Amino acid sequence: MPSAIAMPDDAASDAAPEFSPGAQVTVQLPLPVEAYDYRVPEGLTLVAGDMVEVPLGRRFEVGVVWGKGESDVPAGKLRDIVQRIDVPPLNDTLRQFIGWVAGYTLQPMGAVLRMALNPARGWQPASVPVLVPSGRSITEAGLKATLARQKLLAAATKERFSTAAALARAAGVGAGGVRDLLAAGVLATVNQSAPSPFANPDTAHARPRLEAAQAAAVRDLSEKVGAGYSVTVLDGVTGSGKTEVYLEAVATALARGQQVLVLVPEIALTAQSLARFVGRFGVRPAEWHSDLPGKVRRATWHSVAGGEAAVVVGARSALFLPFRNLGLIVVDEEHEAAFKQEDGVIYQARDMAIVRARLTQIPIVLASATPSLETVINVRKGRYQRVHLPERYGAAALPPIGLIDMRAHPPEKGPWGRSWLAPPMVEAVNQTLAAGEQALLYLNRRGYAPVTICRTCGYRLHCPHCTAWLVEHRLTRRLMCHHCGYGAKLPETCAACSATESFVPCGPGIERIAEEAVARWPNARIRAVASDTMDRPSAIAELIDDILSHRIDILVGTQILAKGHHFPQLTLVGVVDADLGLSGSDLRAAERTFQMLHQVAGRAGRAERPGRALLQTHDPTNTVMQALTNSDSEAFIACEVEGRELLSMPPFGRLVALILSGPDEVAVTAVGKQLAALAPTDDGVEVLGPAPAVLAILRGRHRHRLLLKTARDVLPQPIVTAWLARVRIPASVRVQIDVDPYSFM
DNA sequence: AGCACGCCGACT
DNA sequence: GTCGGCGTGCTC
Numbered sequence: 001m002p003s004a005i006a007m008p009d010d011a012a013s014d015a016a017p018e019f020s021p022g023a024q025v026t027v028q029l030p031l032p033v034e035a036y037d038y039r040v041p042e043g044l045t046l047v048a049g050d051m052v053e054v055p056l057g058r059r060f061e062v063g064v065v066w067g068k069g070e071s072d073v074p075a076g077k078l079r080d081i082v083q084r085i086d087v088p089p090l091n092d093t094l095r096q097f098i099g100w101v102a103g104y105t106l107q108p109m110g111a112v113l114r115m116a117l118n119p120a121r122g123w124q125p126a127s128v129p130v131l132v133p134s135g136r137s138i139t140e141a142g143l144k145a146t147l148a149r150q151k152l153l154a155a156a157t158k159e160r161f162s163t164a165a166a167l168a169r170a171a172g173v174g175a176g177g178v179r180d181l182l183a184a185g186v187l188a189t190v191n192q193s194a195p196s197p198f199a200n201p202d203t204a205h206a207r208p209r210l211e212a213a214q215a216a217a218v219r220d221l222s223e224k225v226g227a228g229y230s231v232t233v234l235d236g237v238t239g240s241g242k243t244e245v246y247l248e249a250v251a252t253a254l255a256r257g258q259q260v261l262v263l264v265p266e267i268a269l270t271a272q273s274l275a276r277f278v279g280r281f282g283v284r285p286a287e288w289h290s291d292l293p294g295k296v297r298r299a300t301w302h303s304v305a306g307g308e309a310a311v312v313v314g315a316r317s318a319l320f321l322p323f324r325n326l327g328l329i330v331v332d333e334e335h336e337a338a339f340k341q342e343d344g345v346i347y348q349a350r351d352m353a354i355v356r357a358r359l360t361q362i363p364i365v366l367a368s369a370t371p372s373l374e375t376v377i378n379v380r381k382g383r384y385q386r387v388h389l390p391e392r393y394g395a396a397a398l399p400p401i402g403l404i405d406m407r408a409h410p411p412e413k414g415p416w417g418r419s420w421l422a423p424p425m426v427e428a429v430n431q432t433l434a435a436g437e438q439a440l441l442y443l444n445r446r447g448y449a450p451v452t453i454c455r456t457c458g459y460r461l462h463c464p465h466c467t468a469w470l471v472e473h474r475l476t477r478r479l480m481c482h483h484c485g486y487g488a489k490l491p492e493t494c495a496a497c498s499a500t501e502s503f504v505p506c507g508p509g510i511e512r513i514a515e516e517a518v519a520r521w522p523n524a525r526i527r528a529v530a531s532d533t534m535d536r537p538s539a540i541a542e543l544i545d546d547i548l549s550h551r552i553d554i555l556v557g558t559q560i561l562a563k564g565h566h567f568p569q570l571t572l573v574g575v576v577d578a579d580l581g582l583s584g585s586d587l588r589a590a591e592r593t594f595q596m597l598h599q600v601a602g603r604a605g606r607a608e609r610p611g612r613a614l615l616q617t618h619d620p621t622n623t624v625m626q627a628l629t630n631s632d633s634e635a636f637i638a639c640e641v642e643g644r645e646l647l648s649m650p651p652f653g654r655l656v657a658l659i660l661s662g663p664d665e666v667a668v669t670a671v672g673k674q675l676a677a678l679a680p681t682d683d684g685v686e687v688l689g690p691a692p693a694v695l696a697i698l699r700g701r702h703r704h705r706l707l708l709k710t711a712r713d714v715l716p717q718p719i720v721t722a723w724l725a726r727v728r729i730p731a732s733v734r735v736q737i738d739v740d741p742y743s744f745m
Numbered sequence: 746a747g748c749a750c751g752c753c754g755a756c757t
Numbered sequence: 758g759t760c761g762g763c764g765t766g767c768t769c
Contacts, residue, residue, distance in 0.1 A: 027769080031746045036769035057748065057768045073769050114746085731764065 017068070019046040024069030024078065027054055029061050030114035032107075037069035041080040049089030051117075053082040064090055064113065088305050090116070090322055093360045098320070100359065101352055106656075106717055106737045107345045115345060116320040120301040127191040130160040131167055131178070134188040141184035148173040149181060156187055196308030197299055201281035203251040208280070210248075214241045217387045221249035224363040225328055226256055231354055233334075233379055234367040236389025237398070238602050239566065242367050243273065245389065246330050247280045249365060254281075254310055258327020258362075262313045263353055265336035273332065274313060281311070288314030288321065316341050316349035319356060329357050334366035334375060335595055337588070337742060346738045369602070370595040370633070373588070373640055374651050398631050399573075399611040401601055403620045416519040420508045421616075425574050426520065428614055432572040433524055433553060437609065441513055441556045442600050443576040446530040447471040447480065448512050449505030452490070456499035461491075467696040474511050475533075484699045513576055514556040521554060529557035559596065571611040573600055578615035582624060586743045587649055590624050594636055597628055648709065650740060656708040656716045657741035659693060662733040665702040671733045672704045678726045680719050684711035694743065707741075 019025050021042045028035040038054050040046055050065045062085055098116060102109040133156050138145045148171075155161075155171035164178035181187040210218060217234065224230045236242050250260045264273060267289035277285045286300050286309040303309035307324035314321070316339060331339070331350050339349040350366065357364035366375055366384070378384045409422040421429075421441070432439045451469045452461045461470045463481035470479035470488070478487045493500045505512070514528035527546070534540050540560075546552050547567050555570070581593045601613035617625050627636030645652045658675065662668045672690030679687040689706035696703055708723075710716045720737065729735055 024769095029746090029768095031768090033746080033768070038769060054769085059747070059768095061746090061768095069769085071769075077769055079769060110746085 016047045016049075019065070019068070021045070025081075026066045026069045026071070027052060027063040027081070028066045028113055029054070029056065029063040029110050030117045031061070031110045033110055035066055035109070037071045037073055037078060038081045039078050041082075044081065044084060046081075046084060047089055049091060049095060051085040051087055051089065053085060055079050055082060062117065064095070064117070066095065087120070087302065088322070088324060091324070093356075094320075094322055096359050097352075097356050100355055101345070101347060103717065104352075104355075105345055105347050105739050106720055111345050112320075115317060116322060119297045119317075119321075120305075121298075128162050128194045129189045130162055130192045131156050131164070131182075131187050132160070132190055133157050134185055136185055138181070138184075138186055141181075141186045143180065143184050143186070146177075148177050149186075152177050152181060153186060160192060193302075194299075196303040196306065198286050198303050198309040199283040201254055201277075201283050201285070201310050203255050203281065205282035206280055208244045208248070210244065211241070213390050214245050217245045217389055218248040220387045221245065221363075221365060222252040225249055225252040225258075227363070229358050229361045230363045231357070231378075231384040232363065232365050233371055233375055233384050233386045234365050234389070235369065235371050235386065237369045237391055238599070240369075240389040240391055242369070242389060243276055243332075244280075245387075246332075246365050246367055247276070249328060249363075250311065250330065251280075253327040256327060257325070259304070259307065259309070259323050259325050260311045260328045260330070261318060261321070261323065261326060261353075262311065262330045262332060263318060263339070263349060264313060264315060264332050265338035267313075267315045277311065277313065285309075285311035285313045288312050288318035290315065290317055316347075319349050319353055326356075326360055327362055329353050329362065329364040331364065331366050332368075334368045335370055335372040337592060340742050342738075343736075346736065348740055351740070370598050373591055373637060373644070376637055377641065377651055398598065398601055399613050401613045401615065401629050401631065403578075403625055403629055404614055404616045405620045406616050406618045414516070414519060416516060419516050420513055420576055421516060421520070421574070425614055425616060428572055428574065428612075429517075429521065429554065433521065435571070437572070438547065438550065438552065438567065438570040439554050439572040439574060440570055440600075441510075441517065441554065441574045441576055442558075443508065443510050443513055443556070444559050444580060444596070445509045445577075446473075446482065446532060446558055447509035448474040448515075449507055449509055451506040452479065452503050453506045454494040454497060454499060454502045455504050456502045457494060457497035459494050459496035461503070465700045466698050467692075467694075471509065472505055473532075474515075483695060508576065510556045510558055517554050517556060524553040525551060526554045526556065527552045529555060529560060531558065531560050534560055568609060571609050573611070573613040575600060575613065575615040578617045578625065579619055579622075582619070582622065587644075588742060591640060594624050594627065594633075597624075598633075601628070648711065651712070653712055654710045654714070654716050655739075655741055656710075656720050657738040658706040658708070658720075659703060659736040659738060660690070660705070660733055661698070661701040661703045661736070663701055664732055667730060667733050668702045668704055671727070671729055671735075672706065674727050675706055675723070678723065679706075680708075680723050682714070682719060684714045685709070685716075685719060 019040050021040050021044060023040045024037050025040060026035045027038050046065050048065050048067050051062055052065055053060055053062050060082060098112045099109060102112045133153060138149050138153060143149060151171040151173050152167060156167055161167035164175045167178055168175035221232060224232060234242055234246060253260050274284060286303060288300060300309060304312060305322040305324060312318055312321060331353050334350050341347050341349065354364055379386045404422045404424050406422055409424055411419040411422050413419060429439050449472045452472050461479060462468065463470055463486050465486055466481055466483045468481055468483050471482055473480055479490055480487050490503060494502050510528050510530055514526055517526050529543060550569055575597060578597060581589050623636060623639045660668050660671050676690055686709040687706060690704040693703035693705045708716055708720060
């Protein structure tokens with residue numbers, strides 16, 4: 001939990017100190033180096049937060065003035081700042097936030113700062129040429145002050161024009177005169193920053209009609225806007241109107257002239273939420289994610305900094321944007337694991353969003369139909385407030401969920417080979433098709449078969465760079481590693497025993513389920529869908545349209561179908577392997593499975609056509625399965641809470657994982673041993689490992705993990721810092737620190 | 746992060 | 758004999 005490090009009281013820093021020429025200031029660079037001091041040159045006055053260009057070695061970098069310079073560098077080493085960059089200074093709260101995140105995640109401050117600055121690289125805000133008077137009069141330039149020239153000059157003085165034609169039109173004269181004025185130096189062309197591409201949202205554009213419960217929720221949320229820091233959990237099933245409700249809180253903040261950040265787990269799936277914004281406010285909000293084209297990125301960054309972009313809908317990294325006047329943060333689908341950044345600076349965007357809200361003294365809303373366990377516990381402890389949206393009239397919360405015990409109902413073998421659908425599932429699909437409705441067969445596994453095995457010797461095809469099986473994809477006729485992207489053709493002979501034609505696929509992926517479905521229901525229109533077939537942004541939209549207009553009878557798909565859409569004719573959801581994801585080393589595996597199955601099941605029916613969900617399981621007595629069939633989240637949560645408390649796992653204890661990696665396994669193991677030997681022995685601290693990571697080799701790097709566990713009231717950060725300082729780590733071994741890891745061991 | 750300096754293999 | 762591999766170290 002992000003409360004590990006004491007937060008400074010709201011810094012009252014109205015009188016920002018100025019740094020005059022000759023002063024020594026600390027400049028934080030967006031590099032993994034400590035902050036360096038520089039001298040303010042003649043003719044420049046700076047304040048903390050100003051962005052400046054400084055010399056570094058033989059190159060130049062853009063950094064941020066962090067404050068008064070206090071290091072005692074030899075005077076000869078102190079170099080002059082080159083110039084101030086013409087952008088608004090990073091405000092105090094953003095700088096505090098960057099420092100806080102660095103301290104919490106144990107990353108160098110510069111590495112965190114980089115996330116805030118990198119997107120703007122280039123520093124030239126988009127600009128357009130405009131015609132401006134140079135100050136020299138027409139007669140001074142040696143021209144005759146004709147009426148047309150005077151009109152042109154007057155028009156250019158009054159307003160900015162980009163083209164000669166536009167200026168001439170405004171002046172009511174011909175365009176020819178502009179050329180003369182330019183040539184004589186009466187007018188000049190200068191670059192002016194381009195207007196923001198983001199139009200102002202219209203809070204009155206389409207006010208929704210709210211039901212009583214929604215109106216009450218809107219009141220609750222809107223009251224918090226402008227009233228300082230608060231965390232509110234907005235929960236309610238899909239279709240209960242969560243989005244409509246938080247959009248009204250957004251409207252409240254906008255009406256106060258403040259900016260709003262809406263964090264979403266995956267930008268690929270936000271086409272719908274963008275559409276809802278447009279529907280509500282009449283304009284497209286600014287979007288933010290890592291693969292925005294460079295130009296758009298820079299324009300967006302500058303518009304956010306300048307305050308012209310009023311609403312940003314973005315993925316994790318949007319958290320580090322330089323908002324000028326942030327008034328509200330919304331985290332949509334707060335339970336999603338995608339908020340956890342897993343490489344580079346490792347952080348939980350939802351947790352860090354709460355910290356940013358606290359430092360900025362603004363409200364934050366966590367929206368989800370299935371809030372995460374941590375969030376639920378925080379609500380119970382009174383740390384977060386809760387606004388609950390009841391289901392709408394006529395919209396069932398969840399369809400009836402049935403379990404199919406795979407031990408009692410093993411799938412029957414068909415002429416096509418092995419099958420994976422149990423007879424009750426087949427029957428349910430038959431009924432659905434007969435009723436002219438749609439079915440979804442859900443399996444969170446891409447490809448044809450997760451493992452390919454040699455039937456002669458038992459050899460399994462695995463990735464040469466990772467500890468992972470190669471997944472057969474029949475569509476592309478290739479074997480793929482889902483971790484590093486390695487691909488190969490299916491070999492003719494087995495590398496271990498030289499047998500030919502001996503490889504057999506083992507287990508199902510969605511392609512294999514689709515194959516079975518095609519064999520069983522030859523007249524049905526069947527479509528297999530996974531993230532790899534949804535590469536274009538428009539592909540999802542097309543798919544949704546195909547489902548809605550009933551051009552598909554049976555949909556076979558992965559997680560990509562789990563969230564966010566209403567399909568009224570889809571009345572059966574069959575989960576092929578509900579046990580998948582229940583085992584494993586992930587603390588939150590059961591929770592995630594519960595959330596996912598809950599969401600998948602939520603696809604079924606609604607409105608006038610009732611739906612149902614069937615889960616195939618080998619373990620029908622499992623808590624997750626039982627909680628699902630009884631639609632009893634409370635029981636499930638209680639059970640999970642108890643389990644975590646018993647093991648002192650988060651949020652009842654704190655975890656920090658160290659991931660050692662490098663091309664040389666011996667070196668990695670040696671560092672692991674050293675760390676274990678010098679592990680902290682404080683009270684309330686426990687170190688587990690080192691052990692090979694789940695993916696012991698990833699992209700050719702050997703990986704070992706250690707896990708530090710502390711009691712809830714023990715801050716792990718200083719312990720880890722001291723620990724690492726005791727061990728000499730060769731450059732060939734990288735140590736990644738994962739505070740609050742999601743997967744352990 | 747860059748970019749240098751610095752010490753060992755295959756080429757003009 | 759040099760060009761160049763990337764290991765270690767520094768940047769106010």
